[in-house]
Each structure stands twice: as structure tokens, then as C-alpha cells.
Amino acid sequence: MGLEILGRLNAKTQPYQVASSTFGSLSMSDIAAATKGLGSVEYEYIRARYLKDQAAMIRLRNAIFDNLFKDIKKPAYRIGLSLSLVVDCCGDNICQDCDGRGEVTKDNVKAECSTCSGTGRVYISGRKIAATCGMDHANFLRRYQKKYNNARIRLESIGRKAERMVLDNLKD
Numbered sequence: 001m002g003l004e005i006l007g008r009l010n011a012k013t014q015p016y017q018v019a020s021s022t023f024g025s026l027s028m029s030d031i032a033a034a035t036k037g038l039g040s041v042e043y044e045y046i047r048a049r050y051l052k053d054q055a056a057m058i059r060l061r062n063a064i065f066d067n068l069f070k071d072i073k074k075p076a077y078r079i080g081l082s083l084s085l086v087v088d089c090c091g092d093n094i095c096q097d098c099d100g101r102g103e104v105t106k107d108n109v110k111a112e113c114s115t116c117s118g119t120g121r122v123y124i125s126g127r128k129i130a131a132t133c134g135m136d137h138a139n140f141l142r143r144y145q146k147k148y149n150n151a152r153i154r155l156e157s158i159g160r161k162a163e164r165m166v167l168d169n170l171k172d
């Protein structure tokens, strides 16, 4: 099994097929080998982001609800922020300018995509997050934006660690 498998673990080529519990040409044992050694949150992240596994997205949302936003009292805010964060990091909001690759090629030179700053994704607007939570945009900006951004940095770092582990697993 080689590195090309991670390249195949993406939404466009591997839609989740509920009936057969497989992901396109990837078997369950391919996925098990690729995700060996991952912690539970890292595992759900990979399944949610690369396999578009809806159940994993819900488990990831619950883990975020229980951990990253545990100090937020109001359940509607807490669930709205958790849901937004999963979509932000694992949803289909890929950058149109670089097609999610994070880099663009200009005159045969590869450069970081300026639209998404190399992340390959466009973030959900504060206005939309506020709406998901059922709160005023002003309230989001004043009391929750910083907390949300910090949580996103945390989840992105978990995600990068998970991706490195998958790449390592695919080396042999």
C-alpha cells in the first residue's frame, strides 16, 4: 500500500456508500491499516474529513462539544459552535481557487494559494456561525469569536497530526 491511498481518501473520488460500508475502492482493511494507532478524535477527524463519514462527523461534533466548548453554558450556543467547527475543518467548504490543494501553479511555479492561505479551505463566516447558534452576530464577535478561533487552531493541529500518522502508516 502506497502514498497514493491518502490521495484517494477524498470527497470527490470516495463518496461514502452506506449500503456496503466501503469507500469506493478502499476496503475496511485498507482504512484500518491507514488509521492504525490514531486516537479516537484523530480517527474521527480522518473519517469525517477524507471519507465524509456522517456518523464520524457527529462523533467528532460530540467530542468537541464535550471538550473544546465545555465551558459554554448555553446548550444551543455550544452545539452550534461545535457543529460549525466540524464543518469548518471537515466539511465540503474547499477553496475554489486552488480546488482544496492549498497551492496554485503560476508560470510553472508552485505558490501558496492566497485565497485560503494554503489551508485549502475557506472558513465559515462569523455571521453564519452566529446564525447556526441562534445568537446575534455582535454577540458572537464580542464573546465567542476568539474562543471559536482558538478551538479551530486546536482541531486543525489535531488534524495535521492525524494526517501525518496516516501518511506514516501508508509508507510501508
Ligand SMILES: [Zn+2]
Pocket (backbone or CB within 6 Å): 095, 096, 097, 098, 099, 100, 101, 102, 103, 113, 114, 115, 116, 117, 118, 119, 120, 121
Ligand atoms: Zn486556496
